[in-house]
Amino acid sequence: MSxxxxxxxxxxxxxxxxxxKELVNQEEIVKRLMKFVEEKNMPHLLFAGPPGTGKTTTAxxxxxxxxxxxxxxxxxxxxxxxxxxxxxxxxKVKEFARSKLPGDVPFKIVLLDEADNMTAxxxxxxxxxxxxxxxxxxxxxxxxYPSKIIEPIQSRCAVFRFTPLKKEDxxxxxxxxxxxxxxxxxxxxxxVIYEIASGDMRKAINILQAAAALGExxxxxxxxxVGLAHPKEVREIIQLALAGKFIEARDKLxxxxxxxxxxxxxxxxxxxxxxxxxxxxxxxxxxxxxADYIGxxxxxxVEGADDEIQLTALLAKMSLLGKKIGFTL
Amino acid sequence: xxxxEAKLPWVIKYRPKRIAEVVDQEEAKAKFVEWLxxxxxxxxxxALLYGPPGCGKTSLVxxxxxxxxxxxIEMNASDFRRKTDIERIAxxxxxxxxxxxxxxxxxxxxxxxxxxxxxxxxxxxEAIIQLIKISPSPIVMTANDPWDQRLKPLRxxxxxxxxxxLPKRDVVRVLKMICQxxxxxxxxxxxxYIAERSEGDLRSAINDLQAVGEGYGKVTLSLxxxxxxxxxxxxxPFETLRNIFSAxxxxxxxxxxxxxxxxxxxxxxxxxxNIPLQYTDPEDRARALEALSKADxxxxxxxxxxxxxxxxYAIDLMTAGVxxxxxxxxxxxxxxxxxxxxxxxLLLSRTKELRSIRDDIAKIVASHMHISMSQAKxxxxxxxxxxxxxxxxxxxxxxxxxxxSEKMIEYLAGPAKGEVLAHYRKLKEAIKKEAEERxxxxxxxxxxxxxxxxxxxxQQRSSSKRKRKKEGTTTSLLSFAKKK
Numbered sequence: 001m002s003x004x005x006x007x008x009x010x011x012x013x014x015x016x017x018x019x020x021k022e023l024v025n026q027e028e029i030v031k032r033l034m035k036f037v038e039e040k041n042m043p044h045l046l047f048a049g050p051p052g053t054g055k056t057t058t059a060x061x062x063x064x065x066x067x068x069x070x071x072x073x074x075x076x077x078x079x080x081x082x083x084x085x086x087x088x089x090x091x092k093v094k095e096f097a098r099s100k101l102p103g104d105v106p107f108k109i110v111l112l113d114e115a116d117n118m119t120a121x122x123x124x125x126x127x128x129x130x131x132x133x134x135x136x137x138x139x140x141x142x143x144x145y146p147s148k149i150i151e152p153i154q155s156r157c158a159v160f161r162f163t164p165l166k167k168e169d170x171x172x173x174x175x176x177x178x179x180x181x182x183x184x185x186x187x188x189x190x191x192v193i194y195e196i197a198s199g200d201m202r203k204a205i206n207i208l209q210a211a212a213a214l215g216e217x218x219x220x221x222x223x224x225x226v227g228l229a230h231p232k233e234v235r236e237i238i239q240l241a242l243a244g245k246f247i248e249a250r251d252k253l254x255x256x257x258x259x260x261x262x263x264x265x266x267x268x269x270x271x272x273x274x275x276x277x278x279x280x281x282x283x284x285x286x287x288x289x290x291a292d293y294i295g296x297x298x299x300x301x302v303e304g305a306d307d308e309i310q311l312t313a314l315l316a317k318m319s320l321l322g323k324k325i326g327f328t329l
Numbered sequence: 330x331x332x333x334e335a336k337l338p339w340v341i342k343y344r345p346k347r348i349a350e351v352v353d354q355e356e357a358k359a360k361f362v363e364w365l366x367x368x369x370x371x372x373x374x375x376a377l378l379y380g381p382p383g384c385g386k387t388s389l390v391x392x393x394x395x396x397x398x399x400x401x402i403e404m405n406a407s408d409f410r411r412k413t414d415i416e417r418i419a420x421x422x423x424x425x426x427x428x429x430x431x432x433x434x435x436x437x438x439x440x441x442x443x444x445x446x447x448x449x450x451x452x453x454x455e456a457i458i459q460l461i462k463i464s465p466s467p468i469v470m471t472a473n474d475p476w477d478q479r480l481k482p483l484r485x486x487x488x489x490x491x492x493x494x495l496p497k498r499d500v501v502r503v504l505k506m507i508c509q510x511x512x513x514x515x516x517x518x519x520x521x522y523i524a525e526r527s528e529g530d531l532r533s534a535i536n537d538l539q540a541v542g543e544g545y546g547k548v549t550l551s552l553x554x555x556x557x558x559x560x561x562x563x564x565x566p567f568e569t570l571r572n573i574f575s576a577x578x579x580x581x582x583x584x585x586x587x588x589x590x591x592x593x594x595x596x597x598x599x600x601x602x603n604i605p606l607q608y609t610d611p612e613d614r615a616r617a618l619e620a621l622s623k624a625d626x627x628x629x630x631x632x633x634x635x636x637x638x639x640x641x642y643a644i645d646l647m648t649a650g651v652x653x654x655x656x657x658x659x660x661x662x663x664x665x666x667x668x669x670x671x672x673x674x675l676l677l678s679r680t681k682e683l684r685s686i687r688d689d690i691a692k693i694v695a696s697h698m699h700i701s702m703s704q705a706k707x708x709x710x711x712x713x714x715x716x717x718x719x720x721x722x723x724x725x726x727x728x729x730x731x732x733x734s735e736k737m738i739e740y741l742a743g744p745a746k747g748e749v750l751a752h753y754r755k756l757k758e759a760i761k762k763e764a765e766e767r768x769x770x771x772x773x774x775x776x777x778x779x780x781x782x783x784x785x786x787x788q789q790r791s792s793s794k795r796k797r798k799k800e801g802t803t804t805s806l807l808s809f810a811k812k813k
Contacts, residue, residue: 006756007730008723010709081701114701121635167675169755202698203708210712213720225715246614248607258676261687266707300622304629308673309601313622316605316615323611 012205015177020061026054027171029160033058036159037065040106044130044139046115048146049162052200055142057112063138067105074108077301081114086122090129097133108137116143123150130156164199173201174208178217185217192222234270238290239278240313242322243329249315256306264307268298284323293317338580339539340532343507345392351385352499352531358389360490364476365393365436369465370678373488375461377442379475380492383530386471390438399436399467435466438695443472443480446536454483461486495530497521503531508548515548523551536584564589566599566670573600573606575662586648593644598671600651606666610658620650686740690733699732710741717742717749725752729760 017023020037021029024079036042047055063071076096083089093109093110101108130139131151143149172191178185181284189211197204209227231258240249256262274280275290282290297314301307321327333687345351348358357378363374394401439457461468475484501524520538527534537557542548562571564585572585579801588594600621608614627643630636655662677684688708694705694713717724717738728738728749735750742749 006726006760008726009730010694010727011696014423051704060699077699079701081693081703082695113699118631153344201699206709208710210715213716213723225712244611246611250605254676258673258680259683261684261706261710263703264709296345297622300626300629303626303656304633305622305625306597306629309597309618309625310622313615313618314606316611316618319611320615 010206011177011181011209012202014204015173015180017061018064020058020065023054023058023061024173025165026058026162027183029162031059032160033062034065037062040066042138042158043111044134044141044157046141046143046146046149046159047162048143048149048156048159049197051144052163052197052202052204055162056111056113059140059142063109063111063179066109073102075111076104076108077111077113079113079119080122086118086125089122090125093129093137097137101136107135109140111140111142112229113142114144115141116148118253120150123153125310127156141265149311154193158294162298165201167199170194170197170199170204171194174204177205181212183212183217185212186219189217189219189222192219193217196222196226212289227283234267235274235277235279237315238274239327239329240320241318242282242325242327244322244327245329246315246319249318250312253311253315254308256297257311263303264311266312267307268294268301282327283325288322289321290318293321338536338578339507339511342534343390343503343510345757346395348389348392348396350390351392352503353493353495354389357490357492360488361389362393364488364490365397365467371488373486374567375466375470375487376490376603377472377475377484378490378492379443380474381494381529381530383481383527383534384495385494385531386492387438390436390471393684394436396432400465401432401436401438402643403438403440437466437468439470441472442470442476442483443474451669454479457677458482458486464637465703494526495531497524497527498731500524500527500529500534504534507535507538510540511542513542513546513548513776515542517551519548519550520717522550523548523557541622566595569596570599570603570607570668573648573652574655576649576652577662578646579653582648582652583644588642593640593647597628597647598620599668600647602673603668604651604670607664608655608658608661610655610661612657613655613661615657617651617654620646620654624650634764639707643731659667686736688739690698690740693731693733714741716742718745721745721748722752724749725756728753729756788790 008080018033032259033042045059046138047059060071060075063075067074076092078089080089089112096108096110112126115123115126127150127158139157140151141149146154146161171187174190174193175185185208190208190322193204193207193211196206197207208217209223214221214224234253236258237249237252238254240246253267255265257264261298272291272294275294276302280287285320293314297310300310347363351358361376361378364371364373366708368374378390380386386601391401393399393522407766415583426767437460442457454806457470470483470487472480475489475697501520504520504523505515507513508520519541527537537553538548541552541556545552566589571588572588573582576582576585586593589596591599604617604621605614607615624643627639627646631639631643652662659783687710688702690713691705691710693700693704694700694709698705700708713727716727721742722743726744727733732742735753736748738753739746
């Protein structure tokens with residue numbers, strides 16, 4: 001790796017706590033995990049909680065504390081939403097679990113992120129893997145929604161629930177990073193970052209770094225990077241749809257999805273933000289109606305439906321509403 | 330005739346109620362009736378009725394069940410995916426008292442079992458064989474082509490009963506009878522034409538007759554020549570769309586998809602593209618898209634849960650739901666529209682290269698930050714773009730730090746790519762130089778083991794450089810911090 005003078009990392013990674021001792025929150029969880037390290041034994045684990053609350057960090061720190069600096073040798077990291085199908089996972093896990101255990105290591109770890117994105121069938125197959133290799137391999141499953149993990153897996157795991165980070169925890173960490181990086185930061189800007197990231201530490205640090213790249217971390221810079229990252233097209237799409245220019249709105253939406261590669265859920269989140277922005281001139285009741293539509297569509301996408309179909313149906317409903325309230329551009 | 334009756338498809342309205350009414354197939358009838366009468370004292374516990382489509386297989390089962398006092402429980406073979414399904418069905422068949430207090434005997438009808446031979450997993454086949462073994466009711470299956478190698482285990486446990494293609498004269502006879510009952514004026518030649526085209530498929534012949542007869546009130550040769558298409562080919566996407574949109578009855582819309590080259594996943598995209606073109610009224614459009622949206626939710630649930638029983642609802646919504654959405658402006662249904670190919674597919678192929686670069690960046694970021702590629706794409710890439718377009722010097726250092734290629738830099742930096750690349754190349758140059766210097770200093774210090782003044786000074790220099798390196802980071806960070 002080239003020296004720091006020439007290279008910079010992403011801060012979320014650069015300042016990720018390496019050991020359980022460095023973790024400042026989720027104290028209860030950390031305490032129980034340290035016990036596992038002490039005993040050099042643990043059951044399968046399921047870490048559940050919202051994004052950016054330290055699930056992956058905790059898992060990696062646990063591995064670090066168990067195995068020391070060489071931990072990567074004993075950990076297989078998989079992301080269920082990237083590894084296509086259970087077949088790939090099965091092959092990789094099998095290969096990994098079969099390789100011999102070095103004398104002083106009691107077991108190896110398979111870290112499976114976003115496990116709740118697996119289909120029920122794939123989870124059944126995963127359950128069998130967990131049983132088959134339990135002698136040599138422990139699984140740490142990470143999930144946003146534990147309810148999407150099938151019962152038989154849940155019952156085989158010690159479940160740890162991660163709670164959203166408190167504001168002071170996030171803000172003090174951001175401040176600390178700014179000190180390390182010698183970046184000037186303003187308190188109100190950190191407040192805004194927290195609001196946008198809403199308890200998601202990784203997101204907060206990502207925004208911090210991008211804002212810092214503009215100079216000081218100020219409120220204006222935070223909004224600027226978030227704005228750059230969230231194209232103004234979303235507002236235009238809503239306005240076109242409300243004005244009954246359905247086909248134009250649809251075409252813009254499609255370009256946004258294909259060219260920027262933004263997922264349907266992200267577009268919905270931005271739409272939701274726009275709906276309550278003062279720049280959108282609509283009656284207050286219409287904001288509530290729109291929020292209702294958007295929420296329903298997000299629910300359908302989470303259920304596994306197709307982004308474009310769902311968003312197009314949403315635009316059609318917006319057009320109807322626009323007609324009712326007499327919206328014009 | 331009541332209104333409700335008028336809307337029934339004629340294939341259902343004129344379905345035979347008695348065995349004798351089933352057209353032709355005397356041999357099959359005799360064999361099947363004998364088997365059913367003796368059940369369960371038969372060598373094979375299941376019957377497999379096979380033959381070309383529309384030749385009376387299902388009709389015979391229903392007519393026979395009617396005469397023998399069986400209640401038919403109809404299942405689609407694709408419902409059989411898992412063992413639990415079988416148990417559920419078997420239980421249902423075993424409970425003799427039905428909801429309405431009658432205690433009719435049950436007969437399980439599995440339509441189109443040959444469909445499962447083409448499927449990837451043959452778990453369904455095993456499940457059916459299991460069901461045959463344990464079922465307290467007779468099981469009757471139908472198939473067009475039972476001779477697939479993979480269906481052998483099923484053939485082994487079934488009484489095979491062959492149905493023959495219907496002769497043209499029998500098809501004409503039935504059509505004539507329906508014309509009389511419906512009070513339609515029909516030209517003999519027109520009926521001959523329909524029968525000819527149906528190739529012995531009575532169901533399709535009746536459907537064709539209804540399409541012409543209901544739409545025009547008479548059946549003439551010139552009309553059927555224009556309207557009735559041969560059955561031996563599937564409809565292309567454009568015909569499929571036209572048939573779905575113009576369908577007046579739910580069954581017509583459903584039929585349109587079943588006769589299409591498109592499978593439901595493709596049809597979904599074609600409908601998405603063309604609903605806004607066909608329907609101009611905002612309410613109709615929203616209604617049609619809502620139906621498609623709900624169909625899509627079912628399809629998503631099928632993938633998640635593996636419950637293929639939901640497919641029927643998805644298809645209902647995306648065909649009938651879309652066809653019957655034009656309530657404010659029903660004329661739109663028949664409007665001639667130049668249909669469009671799904672643009673998403675075109676866009677995707679046009680932007681293939683860009684997307685693959687984006688995916689490569691996402692992969693690097695994902696493994697660097699221990700997140701998924703989709704998270705990298707939606708959460709991190711937009712912020713990287715913001716950095717790359719506003720601070721080229723800093724961006725270049727990130728590019729070096731996480732190992733991005735020049736192509737990736739171009740993608741992220743967009744209009745600022747020139748500047749970022751210039752910085753990036755400078756950095757690469759400097760790294761190379763430093764590595765060379767280090768190698769040289771190693772060589773010198775290794776060659777002259779007693780510390781000469783020269784090597785000492787080199788060592789000193791390198792240690793002081795290390796010190797500066799640290800300061801360098803701070804100052805460079807400060808420098809951009811001060812810039813604005």
